[in-house]
Amino acid sequence: MTKEIKISIGILFFGVLSLVFYWFYDGSIEPIKEDTFIEERIILAQYGSETYRNVPAVQAYLSELRSIIKRGKAVIPLGDNELNSDTRVVQNILLADEKFLKTTKKKSQLIHHDVMNIHAVLVSSLNSGLKEICREKQCYQAEMYNFVDNSTVRAIVNLEDKKVLQVEVFPNMQADISLRLRHIAQEIALNAPEIKKELKRRPRREEMSMANVRGALQGSPCENSEHLCVAPTFSDYEKEQALWAIIDLTELKLSAGKWAGLGKTTTPACISERSLQNRYIMKNFCEKDSYLERNGWKFAYRLTGSDGLEVIDASFKGESVLKSAKIVDWHVAYAGKGSVDSAEDVQLAGRHVEFVKGEKEKFFFGYNDAMGCPMFSTSVVLPFNAPLVKDLYDEKKNRVGFYLTQDYRNPKWPMACNYRYENRFEFFDDGSFRVVGVNKGRGCGEEAIYRPVMRIDMALGEKEEFYKYSGSWNKWLSEQSDFQREAKFYEQDKYLYKILNQSLDRGYYIEPNRGQFYDNSRGDNATLFVSKYKEQEGSKDLLTLGSCCNLEKDGVEQYMNENESIDGENLVIWYVPRIKNDAREGQEYCWADTVIGLDGNIKVQEFPCSVGPKFVPIKF
Amino acid sequence: MFKKYLPILLSLVVVIAIGFVIVQKKSTQKNLKVVDEPFNIGSFTKQKPCIRHPQFLSRLNVTQPITIDLSQQQFKGLAFLYGKNFSKVIHPRAWETFEHFSTYALDKEGNVFLAPMPFISIHPTTFNLQKNIYKLDSLTGKISIFMHFDEVLPSASNPYGIISLVYDCDDETLWVSAIDKSNYREQKGTIYHIDIKHKRVLQRVENIDALTLTLLKTKTDKFLLFGSARKNLLYAFKIKKQKIFKNLKIKLLELPSANERIRKIKIKKANHLELQTIPFSYTLIAETSNKNERQEYSVEWDNQLFQFKFLNK
Numbered sequence: 001m002t003k004e005i006k007i008s009i010g011i012l013f014f015g016v017l018s019l020v021f022y023w024f025y026d027g028s029i030e031p032i033k034e035d036t037f038i039e040e041r042i043i044l045a046q047y048g049s050e051t052y053r054n055v056p057a058v059q060a061y062l063s064e065l066r067s068i069i070k071r072g073k074a075v076i077p078l079g080d081n082e083l084n085s086d087t088r089v090v091q092n093i094l095l096a097d098e099k100f101l102k103t104t105k106k107k108s109q110l111i112h113h114d115v116m117n118i119h120a121v122l123v124s125s126l127n128s129g130l131k132e133i134c135r136e137k138q139c140y141q142a143e144m145y146n147f148v149d150n151s152t153v154r155a156i157v158n159l160e161d162k163k164v165l166q167v168e169v170f171p172n173m174q175a176d177i178s179l180r181l182r183h184i185a186q187e188i189a190l191n192a193p194e195i196k197k198e199l200k201r202r203p204r205r206e207e208m209s210m211a212n213v214r215g216a217l218q219g220s221p222c223e224n225s226e227h228l229c230v231a232p233t234f235s236d237y238e239k240e241q242a243l244w245a246i247i248d249l250t251e252l253k254l255s256a257g258k259w260a261g262l263g264k265t266t267t268p269a270c271i272s273e274r275s276l277q278n279r280y281i282m283k284n285f286c287e288k289d290s291y292l293e294r295n296g297w298k299f300a301y302r303l304t305g306s307d308g309l310e311v312i313d314a315s316f317k318g319e320s321v322l323k324s325a326k327i328v329d330w331h332v333a334y335a336g337k338g339s340v341d342s343a344e345d346v347q348l349a350g351r352h353v354e355f356v357k358g359e360k361e362k363f364f365f366g367y368n369d370a371m372g373c374p375m376f377s378t379s380v381v382l383p384f385n386a387p388l389v390k391d392l393y394d395e396k397k398n399r400v401g402f403y404l405t406q407d408y409r410n411p412k413w414p415m416a417c418n419y420r421y422e423n424r425f426e427f428f429d430d431g432s433f434r435v436v437g438v439n440k441g442r443g444c445g446e447e448a449i450y451r452p453v454m455r456i457d458m459a460l461g462e463k464e465e466f467y468k469y470s471g472s473w474n475k476w477l478s479e480q481s482d483f484q485r486e487a488k489f490y491e492q493d494k495y496l497y498k499i500l501n502q503s504l505d506r507g508y509y510i511e512p513n514r515g516q517f518y519d520n521s522r523g524d525n526a527t528l529f530v531s532k533y534k535e536q537e538g539s540k541d542l543l544t545l546g547s548c549c550n551l552e553k554d555g556v557e558q559y560m561n562e563n564e565s566i567d568g569e570n571l572v573i574w575y576v577p578r579i580k581n582d583a584r585e586g587q588e589y590c591w592a593d594t595v596i597g598l599d600g601n602i603k604v605q606e607f608p609c610s611v612g613p614k615f616v617p618i619k620f
Numbered sequence: 621m622f623k624k625y626l627p628i629l630l631s632l633v634v635v636i637a638i639g640f641v642i643v644q645k646k647s648t649q650k651n652l653k654v655v656d657e658p659f660n661i662g663s664f665t666k667q668k669p670c671i672r673h674p675q676f677l678s679r680l681n682v683t684q685p686i687t688i689d690l691s692q693q694q695f696k697g698l699a700f701l702y703g704k705n706f707s708k709v710i711h712p713r714a715w716e717t718f719e720h721f722s723t724y725a726l727d728k729e730g731n732v733f734l735a736p737m738p739f740i741s742i743h744p745t746t747f748n749l750q751k752n753i754y755k756l757d758s759l760t761g762k763i764s765i766f767m768h769f770d771e772v773l774p775s776a777s778n779p780y781g782i783i784s785l786v787y788d789c790d791d792e793t794l795w796v797s798a799i800d801k802s803n804y805r806e807q808k809g810t811i812y813h814i815d816i817k818h819k820r821v822l823q824r825v826e827n828i829d830a831l832t833l834t835l836l837k838t839k840t841d842k843f844l845l846f847g848s849a850r851k852n853l854l855y856a857f858k859i860k861k862q863k864i865f866k867n868l869k870i871k872l873l874e875l876p877s878a879n880e881r882i883r884k885i886k887i888k889k890a891n892h893l894e895l896q897t898i899p900f901s902y903t904l905i906a907e908t909s910n911k912n913e914r915q916e917y918s919v920e921w922d923n924q925l926f927q928f929k930f931l932n933k
Contacts, residue, residue, distance in 0.1 A: 004624055008631035015635030019642050275879050278901065282804050305776045306742075368741060375901040376777050376804055378742050382905060411905075541776045543742045 042280035043194050043257035044385055051253065057187040058252055061180070065112065065599050074110035074600050075101065075144065078118060082179050087118040090140045090157045099167045100155050103146050111148045112600030116175040118142040121156055130156055130165055137161065143175035147250055148602050150174070150226040174228050181249055182230070189232045189245040192254040198243055199234060208232050229255060246276075250601070278374040281383050286373035292389060294402055297427045301387060301404060305377040305541045306370035309387060309406035309423040313459070316431045316617075319506070320459035325435050327423050328542045330381075331451040333366040333549040334444060366448075366548040369419060371408040378543060381408045381419055392426055395518040401428035403436075414592035414604055417444040421452075422608075434517075436612040439579060441592040446583040450590060453545055453555060454575040454612065455538050463502035463568040466530045469495060476530055479564045481556070484512045485525035485578070497528065498618065502568050511614040513577070519610045522589060524577035526613070529556045533570035577611035658926035659870045661856060662838035665890045670789035671726035676761040677702075682710065688732070690721045692739055697721060698732070698756065698763070715756075715763055719749055723832070725787040725794065727816070730758035733766060733787065733794055738779040740904050747774040750781025753796060753814070767819050769812075772800045778902050783849075786833045790842075791862050792816055797830035799849050802902070807850055811857075813864065825857065825866040831900060834885040835859075845872070847882025849900055854882055854928075873919060873928045880915060891921040893928065 052058050065076060077091055094100045094115075104113050121139040123131065133139070137160045144153045152173045156166040177185070189195055190203055209232065227250035235242040246255040256276045281303065284290070289300040289312070299314035299322070307328045314322035372379030384407045392401040403426040410418035422438035437452035458464065467473040468482060469491045487496050491509070494516075500507030513524045531537060537559045538545075546555020554576040581590035588607035597603040673686055682702050689699040698721055699711035722737035734754040738746050751774070755766035774781040778800060785796040794816055799809035809829035813822040830846035836856070837843075843856040844864060852875035858865040875882070875897060884896035895917045919928040 002624075005627050008627035011628065011631040011635060015631070016638070019635070019639055022639075023642055287804060370742075370904075372903070373777075375903060376802075377903050378738075378776050378779050379903050380740060380905050382903075543776060 041259040042276045043198060043259075044277060044280055045192075045254045045256055046194060047192075047254070049251050049253040051193070052188050052191060055184075055187050055191050057184045061184055062252075062599070069110050069112075069598065069600050072110070074104040075113045075115060078115045078178055079180055083118070086138070086159055087140060089162070090118050090142060090159055091115060093157055093162055093164060094142055094144075094155055097155070097164045097167075100142075100144070100153060100164060102167075103149065103151070103153055103169060106148075106596070109596040110600045111146060111596065113144050113146050113153070114178060114181065116143045116145050116152075116178045116181075125154065125156065127166075133158060133165060139165070145175055145177075145228060147228065148596065148600070150228070172226070177228070177230060177249065181228075184252070185230045185247040185249060186232055188247050188252065188254060189234075192245060192257075194254060194257055195234070195243065195245050198257060198259070203234055207234050209235065227251065277385065278382075281386055282373060282375050285383075285386060286376075290387070292404065294389070295427070295429050296431070297402075301425075303373050303383055303387070303406065306372040306379055306543060307455075307538075307541050308371040308408065308421075309404070309425070311404065311425050314427075314433070315459075316427075321431075321433065321508075321615075323457040323459040324539070325425060325454070325456045327371070327421075327435075327437050327452050327454050328538060329453040329545050329555070330369040330371070330419075330421055330437070330439070331366070331453065331546070331548045331555070332369060332419070332443065333449045333451075333551060335447040335449070368545075368548045369421070370543070371421060371423065372541075381410055381421060383407065384409045392428070400430075401426060401432075403427065413440075414442045414594055414606075416442060419443060420592065424610075424612075426614075431617040432614055434612055434614040435575070436610055437577065438608050438610045439581075439590045440606050440608045441581065441590050443581060443590070446581065448581040448590065449551065450579045450581065450609075451554060451576050452611065454577075455542075456573040456575065456615075457533065457539070458499055458508065458571065458573065458615075460499065460506050460508075461501040461503075462570055464571045465500045465502060465504075465568060466566060466571055466573075467498045467500070469497065473498065475567070477565060477567050478562050479529075479531050479560045479566055480562065481527055481529040481560060483527055485523075485527075487512075495616070499571065499573070500618070505620055507618040507620075508615040509618055510573070511616055513611055513613060517610070517614070520589075520608075521610045522579070524575075524611045524613065525579070526575055526577040526611075527554055527556075529554075529560060529574035529576075530566055531556075531559045531572050531574065532564050532566050533572050534559075537572070575613055579609050579611055581609070654869045654871060659872075660840070660923075660926045661836075661843055661870070661872070661921070662840035663891050663921060663923050664836055664838040664887070666887050667837060670728050671787060672728065672730045673726065674730040674732060674756065674758045674761065676757075676759060677710070680710065682708075688724055690724060690734075692720050692737075698724070698734065712761075718752070718754055718763060718765075719743075719746065721754070723784045725785045727758075727787050728789070728792065732756035732758075733785055734763070735782050735785045735796070737783065738774070738904060742776075742779065742904070747779065747781070750774040750779070750800065753782055753785065753794070767814065769798065772798050774800050778802055779904060780902060784830060784832045786835055786844075788835055788862075793822065793862075795833050795835065795844055797828070797833055797846065799829045799831070799902075802829050802849075809849065811844070811846070811864075813862075823864055823866075825864060828869075831881050832883055832885055834887070836887065843870075845885055847885060847895070847897075849881055849902070852876075852878055852880045852882075852897075854885070854895065875915075875917070876930075877915075888918070891923070892931075893919050893921075895919060 104111050118140055121134055121141045125141055137158045140157045140159055142155045150172055152170045152175045154168050155164055158165050196202055227248050229246055229248050231244050231246050233242045233244050241259055244258045248255040258276050285303040289302045291300050296317045300312045302310055304310050307326045310326040312324050369381050370379050371381045374382045387404055387406045389402055389404050391399050392403050394400045403424050405422055405424040407422055409420040412418040413420045420440040424436040426434040435454050439450050466476045469489055471489050490496050494511045495509035496512050497510035498507055513521055515521050515523050556574040579590055582588055583591050590609040591607040593605045595603050686700055686702045687706055689701050695711045697715040699709055702708050720737045720739040721734045723735045725733045736750050751769050751772040752765045753767045754763055756763045772781040781800045782798045785794050787794055794814040796812045796814055801808040807827055807829040811825040811828055811830055815822050829849035831849035832847045834845045836845050842859045844859055845856050847854055854873040856870040856872050879899050880897040881900040882895050883898045886894040888894045897915045918931040920931055922929050
């Protein structure tokens with residue numbers, strides 16, 4: 001065999017071998033990118049309706065609304081600049097027509113409506129009978145929006161005979177907005193501090209387009225799909241992008257903003273404030289930790305999949321205080337009377353209901369509410385807006401610290417069987433802190449018992465000791481629980497428990513809430529548990545913990561082992577307040593209600609209840 | 621001189637040629653092409669189904685019309701509704717053993733294959749239940765686990781697993797989708813083609829989150845239609861001789877609202893589909909408890925423009 005033959009066999013052998021290896025080498029197959037969520041930059045609104053009350057167009061609109069309501073009417077008609085001689089007559093006919101005005105009064109309450117447009121009738125709006133009439137006569141159609149019910153009233157008018165031919169109500173439908181509301185939306189966008197900040201200057205009206213204003217009778221792009229929203233845009237043709245300002249015309253404010261591409265493929269068919277929020281929250285608070293340094297405090301925080309807002313690795317003036325603090329669950333139980341089939345499977349407002357037998361012909365039913373990220377989680381109550389940091393004041397209005405808070409809501413709150421919770425962490429300038437659960441109702445009924453399950457992992461060192469005060473301080477040696485609600489003695493009339501490091505030179509008192517924090521609270525009535533730190537016991541996301549409705553157990557019992565020593569161990573405190581709601585007039589607590597206000601619009605009345613212990617540094 | 625080096629040249633040519641073919645083939649396998657332009661899937665008609673209702677129903681004197689209720693509103697798991705206004709119910713408690721179901725597929729013998737669904741509250745068993753396809757036996761009416769997928773991994777950050785399935789009358793197989801492991805950044809779901817007889821996976825398409833599946837036979841080809849769980853889009857994969865063209869994902873339709881996801885696809889009549897949509901965000905929030913959030917669309921295939929047009933947008 002010649003040398004060349006040997007070389008060619010070698011080439012064939014190694015060549016084929018390499019190709020076989022290449023064929024079977026899997027490599028890293030990239031996941032398909034085109035279907036991942038498009039990353040536009042989202043701006044959440046920082047200011048409420050009050051910010052826009054002084055905008056002249058808004059001021060004039062609200063003043064006209066008040067004056068109309070005062071006169072016992074509820075409809076803002078189209079202005080002269082939107083009417084011609086014919087449509088003016090049509091409007092006058094309609095504003096005197098009982099059927100057209102039927103929805104403007106509910107019992108004795110006036111309901112805010114706006115006439116949105118009046119124009120020559122469209123054939124597509126007519127049935128065959130009306131088609132016949134309107135072929136012969138001059139017909140007009142008018143649309144009027146109901147701001148309370150989110151419905152549209154449409155009327156067909158025979159102008160020649162001055163007769164209203166038909167009135168129809170379209171629930172959950174929104175008409176093309178009037179020029180006046182369009183102008184108001186533009187004014188709000190032009191005056192929105194968030195928009196100015198984004199554009200780095202005061203925007204000009206001529207750069208704004210309203211191409212994407214409401215299509216006739218389509219769904220709303222608002223966070224609250226029952227609000228009337230429009231989206232004026234500011235285009236930057238050089239950068240091929242546009243800033244969309246979503247304006248809520250029901251509340252007269254900016255709802256959200258969004259930078260998106262100008263191209264057809266990136267211009268969203270429908271912008272939804274909620275989906276914008278979801279993406280913003282996912283990207284900034286679920287996928288990564290955020291950091292805060294303020295008034296001597298330094299910590300990270302994040303939104304978890306099912307354990308709400310979590311504060312991690314907190315220190316005060318360089319000294320570690322907390323490894324983690326979070327509210328892992330809200331148990332919601334309602335009392336009922338009669339017998340119950342525990343195997344029964346019931347859904348209320350789309351949620352699974354658990355039943356537990358109680359004493360004396362009583363039973364409890366309810367839910368476990370996990371609060372978590374708005375997407376990719378086991379959450380049933382969603383975060384609205386991002387976590388906020390605000391100043392904290394005492395009862396004399398002196399600034400004493402700051403707090404970090406996250407609002408969680410069922411989208412339909414405050415409707416029945418929908419909930420709103422706030423997870424709040426208060427940080428005081430003296431090194432104290434408080435873990436607070438706020439409940440804003442409304443729930444399914446008046447006999448509700450709420451139990452937020454708080455998990456607090458202190459960072460006083462790897463070895464910690466726990467004490468309870470009962471006239472003197474007694475050290476706990478093994479895992480156990482205690483009913484705060486039954487306590488009779490408090491150190492300095494405040495402190496019931498304390499946690500110390502093992503060298504006994506650092507520690508915190510635990511001051512249960514008995515209504516002394518000036519937040520109208522009726523107290524914690526809590527159960528406290530102390531367990532030895534174990535990774536699988538809540539250091540990561542906990543799915544719902546225990547039963548919603550077994551009032552004998554809070555769910556944490558499963559981590560209690562009376563033989564497990566906690567003396568000189570890394571400790572975890574579980575604190576489970578117990579709140580009873582109250583719906584009695586004047587006594588409302590953990591409750592929310594909707595009423596029609598004096599301006600004919602819906603007003604939400606909140607009656608929050610706040611619970612949670614304060615941790616106060618011990619001076620040695 | 622040339623003759624002397626001919627074997628070396630030939631071997632080089634052979635290796636380079638084979639290498640070229642292999643590189644080409646592998647790169648087409650790796651790169652999934654998305655057809656965004658109008659694609660002629662061809663006109664279609666509603667075909668007579670090969671399936672039947674479970675045989676145990678006739679023993680119970682249950683007559684048509686019969687509907688299978690997986691809404692989970694009144695009955696956990698599965699229920700058969702029949703009689704006038706579907707007022708009569710068959711729902712033994714044993715059918716609640718595997719908790720909640722999302723979709724079903726009947727086969728030629730009347731067996732019902734069921735895809736699971738996590739529903740509002742998470743229990744210790746919930747994640748494991750999402751790893752199975754279930755079967756309601758046509759003769760006995762008993763529900764059991766038909767096939768278990770160890771690789772399906774629901775978690776707190778995505779509680780979903782197997783989510784949809786459809787029966788293929790041509791070869792008596794199942795097309796099944798799972799959307800576990802997907803996260804905010806990446807879709808990691810899988811479509812499986814399952815041989816029912818031998819309970820084995822015949823084909824799989826990876827990195828696809830399909831919330832619903834339907835088979836469609838047109839004049840020219842057969843397609844697996846699927847509604848994306850991540851976007852408001854209806855896609856199709858072509859199937860030829862029961863092999864799926866997994867590298868060619870055809871975009872058929874975009875829903876008007878960015879928040880909608882297609883949950884059900886029905887072939888209503890010739891060239892007409894009915895699409896039912898819901899908001900979907902891989903959480904357990906009961907979005908569909910609000911009826912306004914559910915939409916239904918009728919779409920018609922336009923054989924001139926090669927696209928679906930909305931009849932009730």
